[in-house]
Structure formats: C-alpha cells, structure tokens
Amino acid sequence: MTDYTADQVLDCKGLNCPLPVIKTKKAIDAMDSGQILKMVATDPGSKNDITAWTARTGHELLSGGETDEGYVYFIKKK
Amino acid sequence: MLTPYSANELFEWLLAEDDFLLLDVRNEADFGRFKVEGPHEIDTSNIPYFDFMEEEEASVAKVPRTKKVRVVCAKEGSAMYVGEILEANGFEDVGxxxxxxxxxxxxxxxxxVDAGSDGHELWQFTRPGKGSLSWGLISEGELTIFDPSRNLDFYQSFAKAHSCKITQTFETHLQADYISGSRFLAEAVGSKVFANSGDFMGASFDYTPVKDGEILPSSSNGPQIEVIHTPGHTPGSTCYQIGGKYLISGDTVFLVSLGRPDLGGKAVEWxxxxxxxMTLKIKTMPADLKILPGHYIEWSEAKEDFLFTDALGEVISANASIYDIDTVESFTEFIKSNIRKQPDVYAEIRKVNAGWLNPEDDEQSxxxxxxxxxAASAYAAQQAS
Incomplete structure (x- = not known):
C-alpha cells in the first residue's frame, strides 16, 4: 500500500467497532479540508467499515491495507 | 431497557414467526454477503451504524416505531451503540x-428426529447460519456425532444435558465449507474420529479409516452403522446407514440436488x-430410507417440525431431472453447466480440516x-429466480 505524509495519526489498535469509526470521525471533524489522517486499527471489520464510511461521507480513502502495524488507512478530509 | 439476546433466542423467535424488526447495522458489503435467514420471511432493515453516527435523526426516522427492534452487528459493540441511540429517541423494546x-x-x-423402542434417540443439529446439519445418535449413554462443526461448547452441553458421553464422530467427507469439530472434540473429550482415507489420507491427526460395507457399533447394543462409500462430491465421500432406517448422506444426497463434484478442480472425473x-448405489437403496443430509439450500426444504429429512423415494422423485439422467455424458454436461466459482476460503478450510493449518481461534471463526x-444446482436456481 502507498504511504502518505499524515497531518495527524490516530491509534485505534485494540478497539472494536464502532470505536475506530467514531474516533476517526471525531479526528477528521477537527481537521482542515485537504489534511490527511493516518488511522491504525487491529479490528479486521474496520476494512469494510472505513471503506463504506468514507464512501458515504465523501472523505477520500487514499490507501488502506494490512501492515505489520495493523490495518492502516490514509484518509484525506474533503 | 436495552436487552441482550442470544443467537438461540433469535432462532426461536424466527421459528415462531415472532413480529419484530431485525435491524442489521453492519456495512452494506458485509450485510450483502451474509445475513440472518430463517424459515419465514424476516422483516429486515440494513442501516449501517455509521449512518446513525452521521445523521442520527434521519436514520432513526427510518426505523418503524410500531414493533420491537432487534439489532444485529458484527460483534455486538455497534448494535449496543445503535440500540442506545434508539432508546434515547424513545424506542421502548430494543435488543x-x-x-x-x-x-x-x-x-x-x-x-x-426419532426415538427407538430400545431407547436410542436421533437428533438433528441445525446450523442456520451455515445451512448445514450435523446429526447425533444417542444410545446407551453414548453419543455418536456425524459431521460436527467447531462449536464444541454446544455438543458438550448437549451431551451433559442428555447424560451421555461423546464417544465417536464420523466425517462424511473432507469439508470445504466449514471447519469440522471432529479433531477438536477428540482433543477435548477423547472421542474417536472415523473418516474415509480417500479424503483424509495424510491428515495430521489420528483417525480410524472406514471401509465400504463395514458395520460399526453406535454403542454395544445400539443401532448399527453401515459404511457406504459414495464418491463424487469428493473421492472419499461416505454415507452412513443407521439401523437400516436412516442414511447420513453428507454432501452426496441433498433434499434438493446433489453435492457438487467440481470443488476439487476435477469436475469431469468426479x-x-x-x-x-447415483446410479449404482443411491438409486438401488430402499425407497423408504430416510435421508439425513449435510446441508440444505433453502428453508423450504424443511419438513414437519423444521426437520430436514425425507424418504429417499421422495427425494428421487422431487429431483427427477437429475436422477433421470441416464448417461454419464449428459450428467457431466449438467454438472458443467452448474459450475461456479467457490469461495476462496474453501482451500484454507480444507487444510484446517486435514490438520495442516492451525489458525488462531478468531481467524477460524x-x-x-x-x-x-x-449443491450442484444452486447456481442455475439463482439465475432463474
């Protein structure tokens, strides 16, 4: 997966749904348009949830995938 | 008050046609792939939990206030989250x-299913989330299980509640669609595993190979179990006839269709x-033999009291379009026309069932x-519907 320079990093490791998405929303809401959030989770359910949530809200999922760190997502605020 | 309910309770409500809204709050992709099914139509709504997070009012407005709401999610956290939102919005009966x-x-x-005059009992264990069936035979305090799944807690509590001991399990074939519980039960309670070496040769765990025509006991004086080798779905597929009355038919004979022989990548040969x-074995068996299959495709296959069993003669008439095929060429054509891709995970599940792969519990889940x-003809049926 492609790495991006993140403006903010959010650690959601060890959390189960709905918390990773709730925390991601909160972080994104506080950011400026165009800024990039890196979110790391361990819940495999986050894959389809983050994909669906970004599609719904219009924030851009730049890349996402499984790494040694966990499931990593780069999200650009719309 | 937000109340938790168990999967077994949900199933009982579905059987009883209880009136409620099943609110599935998973994302659409996960919901589309796998949803709760039952014998009757279920009033189901899919509104992802993040919709409630983004637009609470509009999402809540989509939920009818006229009936109780039973929320479902992937693990339970999001269902509790949505349940709390509904309660805060005045919903009174939410689980x-x-x-x-x-x-x-x-x-x-x-x-x-049945109880014999000698005290033996035959049980169906339905797994509605998979559309699969395992079967239990209790005789003289001993429980034989055919095709157990990996829900060991269930089988162990069942055995305890019926004051019996799990002594042996029989595999009808190397399953590709679910993880078998046989080797885990063997580890947990010391039960013996019986399986056909046509499928299980090279397995990493101990099992007793079964032979065509062999007769095995269910307990010292209980009904006899006759081994009938029925290759096709897999080369080692095996049916077990119980007491001359029942046939544990695995993935060979279903109430609708036969078990597809294309999962091993050798469709023509299998x-x-x-x-x-089908021609030399199944069709020559007694017409009143009761079929106890390994799967169902639709709930409409269930007979009285939600039992998935029928007389072989009935099964053959109901599936005449398959059983009437009289040449291997036409039969192969029928199979070929129904071939569809199998889920990627099947290859991994086979390895787990042969004991070559031991994923963590979560991953197995x-x-x-x-x-x-x-089933061989599900694809065609889906296309037609």
Whole structure:
C-alpha cells in the first residue's frame, strides 16, 4: 500500500467497532479540508467499515491495507 | 431497557414467526454477503451504524416505531451503540445480539428426529447460519456425532444435558465449507474420529479409516452403522446407514440436488464418480430410507417440525431431472453447466480440516462464517429466480 505524509495519526489498535469509526470521525471533524489522517486499527471489520464510511461521507480513502502495524488507512478530509 | 439476546433466542423467535424488526447495522458489503435467514420471511432493515453516527435523526426516522427492534452487528459493540441511540429517541423494546453475527454463524439448535423402542434417540443439529446439519445418535449413554462443526461448547452441553458421553464422530467427507469439530472434540473429550482415507489420507491427526460395507457399533447394543462409500462430491465421500432406517448422506444426497463434484478442480472425473454413485448405489437403496443430509439450500426444504429429512423415494422423485439422467455424458454436461466459482476460503478450510493449518481461534471463526455453496444446482436456481 502507498504511504502518505499524515497531518495527524490516530491509534485505534485494540478497539472494536464502532470505536475506530467514531474516533476517526471525531479526528477528521477537527481537521482542515485537504489534511490527511493516518488511522491504525487491529479490528479486521474496520476494512469494510472505513471503506463504506468514507464512501458515504465523501472523505477520500487514499490507501488502506494490512501492515505489520495493523490495518492502516490514509484518509484525506474533503 | 436495552436487552441482550442470544443467537438461540433469535432462532426461536424466527421459528415462531415472532413480529419484530431485525435491524442489521453492519456495512452494506458485509450485510450483502451474509445475513440472518430463517424459515419465514424476516422483516429486515440494513442501516449501517455509521449512518446513525452521521445523521442520527434521519436514520432513526427510518426505523418503524410500531414493533420491537432487534439489532444485529458484527460483534455486538455497534448494535449496543445503535440500540442506545434508539432508546434515547424513545424506542421502548430494543435488543442487541450478544457476540454479534459470529454467534449467529456458529449457533446450533437441536431437534429430536426419532426415538427407538430400545431407547436410542436421533437428533438433528441445525446450523442456520451455515445451512448445514450435523446429526447425533444417542444410545446407551453414548453419543455418536456425524459431521460436527467447531462449536464444541454446544455438543458438550448437549451431551451433559442428555447424560451421555461423546464417544465417536464420523466425517462424511473432507469439508470445504466449514471447519469440522471432529479433531477438536477428540482433543477435548477423547472421542474417536472415523473418516474415509480417500479424503483424509495424510491428515495430521489420528483417525480410524472406514471401509465400504463395514458395520460399526453406535454403542454395544445400539443401532448399527453401515459404511457406504459414495464418491463424487469428493473421492472419499461416505454415507452412513443407521439401523437400516436412516442414511447420513453428507454432501452426496441433498433434499434438493446433489453435492457438487467440481470443488476439487476435477469436475469431469468426479462427475463420473458421482454418476456411478447415483446410479449404482443411491438409486438401488430402499425407497423408504430416510435421508439425513449435510446441508440444505433453502428453508423450504424443511419438513414437519423444521426437520430436514425425507424418504429417499421422495427425494428421487422431487429431483427427477437429475436422477433421470441416464448417461454419464449428459450428467457431466449438467454438472458443467452448474459450475461456479467457490469461495476462496474453501482451500484454507480444507487444510484446517486435514490438520495442516492451525489458525488462531478468531481467524477460524472468520473463515467459518457464511452460507455453504455445496449443491450442484444452486447456481442455475439463482439465475432463474
């Protein structure tokens, strides 16, 4: 997966749904348009949830995938 | 008050046609792949939990206030989250599924099929989340299980509740669509595993190979179990006849269709074996033999009291378009026209069932989730509908 320079990093490791998405929303809401959030989770359910949530809200999922760190997502605020 | 409910409770409500809204709050992709099914139509709504997070008012407005709401999610956290939102919005009877859809996927529900005059009992264990069936034979305090799934807790509590001991398990074939519980039960309670070496040769665990025509005891004086080799779905597929009255038919004979012989990548060769099995073995068995299959495709196959069993003669008439095929060429054509891709995870599940792969419990749970795709004619039926 492609790495991006993140403006903010959010650690959601060890959390189960709905918390990773709730925390991601909160972080994104506080950011400026165009800024990039890196979110790391361990819940495999986050894959389809983050994909669906970004599609719904219009924030851009730049890349996402499984790494040694966990499931990593780069999200650009719309 | 937000109340938790179990997968077994949910199943009982579905059987009783209880009136409620099943609110599935998973994302659309997960919902589309695997959802709660039952014998009757379910009033289901899919509104992802993040919709409630983004637009609470509009999402809440989509939920009818006229009936109780039973929320389902992946694990349970999001169902509790949505449940709390509904309660805060004045909904009075809201419940969430404990442990989420995984619990539904693993849940087994017992139903008694028959009891013999000698005290033996035959049980059906329905797994509605998979569309699969395992079967139990109790005789003289001993429980024989055919095709157990990996829900060991269920089988162990069932044995305890019926004051019996799990002594042996029989595999009808190397399953590709769910993880077998046989070797785990052997480790947990010391039961003996019987399986056909045509499928299990090279397995990493101990099992007793069964031979065609062999007669094995269920207990010292209980009904006898006759081994009938029925290759086709897999080369080692085996049916077990119980007391001359029942046939544990695995993935060979279903109430609708036969078990597809294309899962091993040798569709033509295995279709030939299945044709021979169908013509020379299955069709020559007594018409009143009761079929106890390894799967169902639709709930409409269930007979009285939600039992998935029927006389062989009835099964053959109901599936005449398959059983009437009289040449191996036409049979192979029928199989070929129904070939469809199998889920990617099937290759991994086979390895787990042969003991070559030992994933963590969580991972096994994920691999094991979802409905089976084992019948030969499901594809055509889906296309037609």
């Amino acid at each position: 969430y599924l404990k442990e989420g859809i995984v619990a539904w996927g693993n849940m087994l529900s017992p139903r008694k 279709a030939g074996m299945l044709f021979d099995t 994920t691999m094991d989730l979802g409905k089976n795709e084992c």
